[in-house]
Amino acid sequence: MLDVCLLGTSGMMPLPGRWLTALMTRFEGSSLLIDCGEGTQVAIREKGWSVNPLDTICFTHYHGDHISGLPGLLLSMGNSDRTEPVTLIGPKGLEKVVNSLRIIAPGLPFPLKFIELSGTEEKFERKGYHITAFRVQHNVTCYGYTIEIPRGGRFFVEKAKENHVPMSMWNRLQHGESVEEDGKLYTPDMVIGPPRTGIKLTYCTDTRPVESIVEHAKHSDLFICEGMYGEPEKQEKAAEKKHMTFLEAAETAKKSEVKEMWLTHYSPSLLNPENYMKPVKKIFSNAYPGKDGKSCTLDFPKE
Secondary structure: OEEEEEEEOEOOOOEOOEOEOEEEEEEOOEEEEEOOOOOHHHHHHHHOOOOOOEEEEEOOOOOHHHHOOHHHHHHHHHHOOOOOOEEEEEEOOHHHHHHHHHHHOOOOOOOEEEEEEOOOEEEEEEOOEEEEEEEOOOOOOOEEEEEEEEEOOOEOHHHHHHOOOOHHHHHHHHOOOOEEEOOEEEOHHHOEOOOEEEEEEEEEOOOOOOHHHHHHHOOOOEEEEEOOEOOHHHHHHHHHHOOOEHHHHHHHHHHHOOOOEEEEOEOOOOOOHHHHHHHHHHHOOOEEEOOOOEEEEEOOOOO
């Protein structure tokens, strides 16, 4: 299962009760963060989660409302006795940006590893997370992220017996290892069925509604998407600033055939996003206005 918490939902500037952009997930003892706006570490503490297991931090882009909380977060992680490396992923220039911010966060007790993105799509595996970064359309280089937790096939005793697989090998084969004995090769497919449906989460902010989002969000269990403006009259402004409206996010969710959508990254002028949800739900019924601390647990489907 994957625990998900929308830590901050504000764009441009924090507001009372609304921190800047950040999303945190937890899976099998390893935490992952996407973006780290001002107030992120406060939001983590308000949620009751810990910064210590935070192994991977992804950045969509380097505007201040998406990265300004990083120095304080790193210092808090250092004070939590962490010594394991932390991997940072983001557009080209990441190491330079982070090292500039670290002027006020020197001497960390753990190393930082940098992965800089340059392609239209790049894939990584980190602590059980299968991460896909994909280019979106903002006024600076910006990426969305899809996080997938794959699930292997079911183990079948009958299949193992039919294939005359010795019981001593079952555990190793079940965990994906091939075993050779007496000149015969035993492979995982001799004891397990095809891969089962896993968990999929897609997150994107600061972008126009482009086809790459639809492609990568396809059939996501949860789609977290920016809704900078709820007011229909701000459509032109959204296009000019390379952001998305509530209605555009809803259309993207519908095209992507996701199970559920949360809106986030609201304009500071948008104080009551719930007031604009009726037309959104006419387009995509399972849409909800995100709010700070909104959480869920995504589980593997029953099969």
